[in-house]
Amino acid sequence: MKVTPNMGLQGLGIAVGTMVVLAFLTAKPSVEREVRVAMIGNSLMYYNDLPRLLEAMSNGRLSQDSCLHGSASLKSHLYYGNGMFVKWDTGNARIWNVDNADYEGAAEAYTEYMDYYNGNNGDDGNNYDDDAQQQQQYTYQLDSTQSHIYDFGACTVPQLLLGRDERLVEKYSDNYYTDDYNEDDLDEDEDYDNDDNNDNGGNQRHQRQLRRERARRRMQHQSQRHETQHQLITRPSTETQSQSNLRVLEQTYHYTYAADDAASVDDFNNNNNADDEYNTYSVVDSFTDTYALQNDGKNPCLLSANYYFFKQSQYDEFNGGVPKWDYILINDMSRGPCCTTPRAESMELLVDVYVPWILKTGAVPVFMVTHAYWPSTRDMSGLTDIPTFMSLTYEGYREYAEAISIYLPEHQQPKLAPVGLAFLLVWEENPTMWANLIHMDEIHLTPTGTYLEGLIVYATLYGHLPSPRVVLNENIANLFSNARRMTPSEHIQEAYPTLDNARYLYHIASRIMNGALPRSFKRYSNGESVDFEPNDSSSSSSNNNNNNNN
Numbered sequence: 001m002k003v004t005p006n007m008g009l010q011g012l013g014i015a016v017g018t019m020v021v022l023a024f025l026t027a028k029p030s031v032e033r034e035v036r037v038a039m040i041g042n043s044l045m046y047y048n049d050l051p052r053l054l055e056a057m058s059n060g061r062l063s064q065d066s067c068l069h070g071s072a073s074l075k076s077h078l079y080y081g082n083g084m085f086v087k088w089d090t091g092n093a094r095i096w097n098v099d100n101a102d103y104e105g106a107a108e109a110y111t112e113y114m115d116y117y118n119g120n121n122g123d124d125g126n127n128y129d130d131d132a133q134q135q136q137q138y139t140y141q142l143d144s145t146q147s148h149i150y151d152f153g154a155c156t157v158p159q160l161l162l163g164r165d166e167r168l169v170e171k172y173s174d175n176y177y178t179d180d181y182n183e184d185d186l187d188e189d190e191d192y193d194n195d196d197n198n199d200n201g202g203n204q205r206h207q208r209q210l211r212r213e214r215a216r217r218r219m220q221h222q223s224q225r226h227e228t229q230h231q232l233i234t235r236p237s238t239e240t241q242s243q244s245n246l247r248v249l250e251q252t253y254h255y256t257y258a259a260d261d262a263a264s265v266d267d268f269n270n271n272n273n274a275d276d277e278y279n280t281y282s283v284v285d286s287f288t289d290t291y292a293l294q295n296d297g298k299n300p301c302l303l304s305a306n307y308y309f310f311k312q313s314q315y316d317e318f319n320g321g322v323p324k325w326d327y328i329l330i331n332d333m334s335r336g337p338c339c340t341t342p343r344a345e346s347m348e349l350l351v352d353v354y355v356p357w358i359l360k361t362g363a364v365p366v367f368m369v370t371h372a373y374w375p376s377t378r379d380m381s382g383l384t385d386i387p388t389f390m391s392l393t394y395e396g397y398r399e400y401a402e403a404i405s406i407y408l409p410e411h412q413q414p415k416l417a418p419v420g421l422a423f424l425l426v427w428e429e430n431p432t433m434w435a436n437l438i439h440m441d442e443i444h445l446t447p448t449g450t451y452l453e454g455l456i457v458y459a460t461l462y463g464h465l466p467s468p469r470v471v472l473n474e475n476i477a478n479l480f481s482n483a484r485r486m487t488p489s490e491h492i493q494e495a496y497p498t499l500d501n502a503r504y505l506y507h508i509a510s511r512i513m514n515g516a517l518p519r520s521f522k523r524y525s526n527g528e529s530v531d532f533e534p535n536d537s538s539s540s541s542s543n544n545n546n547n548n549n550n
Helices: 007-012 050-057 076-080 102-118 132-137 157-161 167-175 183-187 192-194 203-227 241-250 265-271 306-312 342-361 384-403 420-429 431-435 447-462 475-482 497-515 542-548
Strands: 035-041 063-068 254-258 275-281 327-330 364-368 415-417
Touching: 035 050, 035 157, 035 542, 050 063, 050 447, 050 542, 063 157, 063 497, 132 203, 157 167, 157 342, 167 306, 183 265, 254 306, 306 420, 327 342, 342 384, 364 384, 384 415, 384 420, 420 431, 420 447, 431 497, 447 475, 447 497
Parallel strands: 035 063, 035 327, 327 364, 364 415
Antiparallel strands: 254 275
């Protein structure tokens, strides 16, 4: 193995010891403060549903939304977005108390529009609960009378953070709302509104008119927002040092890979079926042109118009607008931060693309430092051992934080959630417990592992561990009772943490968050990375995990 120091950031002259220091625990308040968290990640977040576990650990004081996709990297997220359409179509994901008026009004307005212009009577059936192939056959079919909505999360990173993604807006404009779609179009079909069979004494007509009026207001509001949509790089009115750095960034050309109809996130991350030619990218170019949204059959907004209208209606101002995020929790593909090439690519994308979004939200970015693993089904030959893998991964995330810190004001300085350090400490001290943390695929987490992951993330966000009354009791399994899915249905479901195990892991989390370091942890500080490109196809059983990579 060749460990290569990265000298590119030394010129920044930043002491990151205080910027990304592990959060020291503070006294727990009697009532936890409300925290809003946007989560961007992959299967290391959605196995056992970390987002909803954090909600449970906070006793309902933490609210979250997410954009998750299996195998996702910071790069692939820009092209594919959410990948939970099939994974989270479960009973626990069903949203039972939805105010349907907004998205039903939009759906009905669209249906009437299409009926008028195309003679398309649509399909009154409910296609949402069919299997994946059936769902894809009915792409963009709307059902305003009996739609089942599931909590898949936001469909793309811009939609999650800013409440709007121009690529989705353009897609639905192309398919539904064209430039000719205006108030006159909604009123031209007089026969429909005057049909007594559709009226039932005028009540249905009145309700329909209310919904259509709401749809008109939404289109007007979206049109106004489209006219004032912020540029890729935002420029605050008052210029601090970090904002001055951002202004310099605005004048600089950067480079990024452009995808060429990648068949899947796995192919894209491996640069299969992708265009390896560098394309000049500048802030004056459109984000929508540079990162064309691609459909891999997993994004809920690309497979269900019902879901797009529902999700977008949540961000309308008359429904509360875009959440005011306090934190943005991010993790990269697990073998990315440790390796030279993917780390450099992610750092570039963080500065070029993610930083402007982070500035726009005003939230604090938190990098979840993922755990090291050693499966027989993956090529790990370049990473030496678990401590080296973990140490290089930590250094990668430290560099991520350092790279973006100079563009962020003081109150948005990034943090690290040292999940991997807690796992490494268990690996050193208690091999039996370590085995209880890792799923049968030797990569992902069991419920016990996700429990430890949740403790570390929670403590990073709040500055203290969750209340023992909530997370240390005889009913620990109840913390997972609202999970949209635990592990893949074809896998064996591992046991929930026992009370004794939970107490031990709570102690581990407390030690890590108060500054303890595993003995085998190598404290890199000069951008050390490994020049390693895994070749998982050489592993005999690699195909067993293709659908659940992280």
